[in-house]
Amino acid sequence: MGDWNHGLFGCFDDFGTCIIAWFVPCVTFGQNAEAAGVSSCIVGALLFFVPLVNLICWIKIRGNIREKYSIEGSLFNDLFAICCCGLCAIVQEAQQCKNAPGQAMARS
Numbered sequence: 001m002g003d004w005n006h007g008l009f010g011c012f013d014d015f016g017t018c019i020i021a022w023f024v025p026c027v028t029f030g031q032n033a034e035a036a037g038v039s040s041c042i043v044g045a046l047l048f049f050v051p052l053v054n055l056i057c058w059i060k061i062r063g064n065i066r067e068k069y070s071i072e073g074s075l076f077n078d079l080f081a082i083c084c085c086g087l088c089a090i091v092q093e094a095q096q097c098k099n100a101p102g103q104a105m106a107r108s
Contacts (some may be wrong), residue, residue: 001070001071001072002013002069002070002072003071003072004071004096005095005096005099006091006092006095006096006099007090008081008085008089009088009090010017010091010092010095011083011087011088011091011092013095014091014095014098014099016074017091017094017095017098019088019097021090021091021094022087025086025087025090026045026048026107027047027048027090028046028047028091028094029044029045029048029054029058029061029090030042030043030044030045030046031094031097032044032048032061032065032090032093032094032097033045033057033061035094035097036060036061036062036064036065036068036093036097037064038060038061039057040053040061040066044057044061045056055082058082058089059075059078059079059082061093062078062081062082062089062093063075063078064069064100065093065096065097066078069096071075071096076078
Protein backbone atom coordinates (compact mmCIF):
# COMPACT_ATOMS: atom_id res chain seq x y z
CA MET A 1 0.00 0.00 0.00
CA GLY A 2 1.24 3.45 -0.86
CA ASP A 3 0.65 7.04 0.13
CA TRP A 4 -0.88 10.03 -1.61
CA ASN A 5 1.52 11.75 -4.03
CA HIS A 6 0.86 15.01 -2.19
CA GLY A 7 0.01 15.51 1.45
CA LEU A 8 -3.33 16.87 2.61
CA PHE A 9 -1.79 20.30 3.06
CA GLY A 10 0.19 20.17 -0.20
CA CYS A 11 -2.36 22.43 -1.89
CA PHE A 12 0.25 24.81 -3.27
CA ASP A 13 2.17 22.03 -5.03
CA ASP A 14 -0.24 22.72 -7.91
CA PHE A 15 -1.19 26.38 -7.55
CA GLY A 16 -3.61 26.35 -10.50
CA THR A 17 -5.69 23.52 -9.08
CA CYS A 18 -5.57 25.19 -5.67
CA ILE A 19 -6.96 28.47 -7.02
CA ILE A 20 -9.72 26.76 -9.01
CA ALA A 21 -10.71 24.65 -5.99
CA TRP A 22 -10.78 27.73 -3.78
CA PHE A 23 -13.03 29.82 -6.04
CA VAL A 24 -15.15 27.14 -7.75
CA PRO A 25 -14.76 23.88 -5.81
CA CYS A 26 -17.67 22.32 -7.69
CA VAL A 27 -15.54 22.24 -10.87
CA THR A 28 -12.66 20.35 -9.24
CA PHE A 29 -15.14 18.10 -7.42
CA GLY A 30 -16.79 17.24 -10.75
CA GLN A 31 -13.44 16.55 -12.41
CA ASN A 32 -12.48 14.26 -9.52
CA ALA A 33 -15.83 12.46 -9.74
CA GLU A 34 -15.29 11.81 -13.44
CA ALA A 35 -11.66 10.71 -12.96
CA ALA A 36 -12.74 8.32 -10.18
CA GLY A 37 -15.51 6.85 -12.32
CA VAL A 38 -18.27 7.96 -9.96
CA SER A 39 -20.16 10.27 -12.34
CA SER A 40 -19.67 12.68 -15.20
CA CYS A 41 -18.02 16.01 -14.55
CA ILE A 42 -21.26 17.99 -14.88
CA VAL A 43 -23.27 15.66 -12.64
CA GLY A 44 -20.47 15.61 -10.08
CA ALA A 45 -20.31 19.40 -10.06
CA LEU A 46 -24.07 19.60 -9.50
CA LEU A 47 -23.97 16.94 -6.76
CA PHE A 48 -21.49 19.14 -4.90
CA PHE A 49 -24.41 21.45 -4.03
CA VAL A 50 -26.75 18.75 -2.66
CA PRO A 51 -26.27 18.31 1.11
CA LEU A 52 -25.56 14.75 2.31
CA VAL A 53 -25.52 13.47 -1.27
CA ASN A 54 -22.30 15.40 -1.80
CA LEU A 55 -20.77 13.78 1.29
CA ILE A 56 -21.71 10.28 0.12
CA CYS A 57 -20.39 11.02 -3.37
CA TRP A 58 -17.19 12.50 -1.95
CA ILE A 59 -16.55 9.43 0.19
CA LYS A 60 -17.05 7.27 -2.91
CA ILE A 61 -14.68 9.45 -4.96
CA ARG A 62 -11.91 9.32 -2.35
CA GLY A 63 -12.40 5.58 -1.89
CA ASN A 64 -12.19 4.92 -5.62
CA ILE A 65 -9.03 7.01 -5.94
CA ARG A 66 -7.43 5.23 -2.96
CA GLU A 67 -8.35 1.84 -4.44
CA LYS A 68 -7.10 2.68 -7.95
CA TYR A 69 -3.73 3.93 -6.74
CA SER A 70 -3.36 1.45 -3.85
CA ILE A 71 -3.30 4.19 -1.24
CA GLU A 72 -3.49 3.21 2.39
CA GLY A 73 -6.42 4.71 4.27
CA SER A 74 -9.86 4.14 5.69
CA LEU A 75 -13.37 5.53 5.69
CA PHE A 76 -12.60 7.33 8.96
CA ASN A 77 -9.50 8.98 7.46
CA ASP A 78 -11.52 10.05 4.42
CA LEU A 79 -14.28 11.55 6.58
CA PHE A 80 -11.72 13.35 8.71
CA ALA A 81 -10.03 14.88 5.65
CA ILE A 82 -13.35 15.86 4.07
CA CYS A 83 -14.88 17.39 7.20
CA CYS A 84 -11.79 19.11 8.61
CA CYS A 85 -10.19 20.41 5.43
CA GLY A 86 -12.49 19.84 2.49
CA LEU A 87 -10.75 22.11 -0.01
CA CYS A 88 -7.39 20.53 0.77
CA ALA A 89 -8.95 17.09 0.23
CA ILE A 90 -10.36 18.14 -3.15
CA VAL A 91 -6.97 19.45 -4.27
CA GLN A 92 -5.19 16.32 -2.98
CA GLU A 93 -7.56 14.09 -4.96
CA ALA A 94 -7.12 16.20 -8.12
CA GLN A 95 -3.33 16.13 -7.80
CA GLN A 96 -3.37 12.35 -7.37
CA CYS A 97 -5.44 11.87 -10.52
CA LYS A 98 -3.25 14.27 -12.54
CA ASN A 99 0.19 13.24 -11.34
CA ALA A 100 0.14 9.50 -10.67
CA PRO A 101 2.98 8.20 -12.86
CA GLY A 102 2.03 5.51 -15.32
CA GLN A 103 -1.50 5.13 -14.04
CA ALA A 104 -4.33 6.98 -15.71
CA MET A 105 -7.85 6.54 -14.42
CA ALA A 106 -10.30 5.45 -17.09
CA ARG A 107 -13.22 7.69 -17.94
CA SER A 108 -16.59 6.05 -17.68
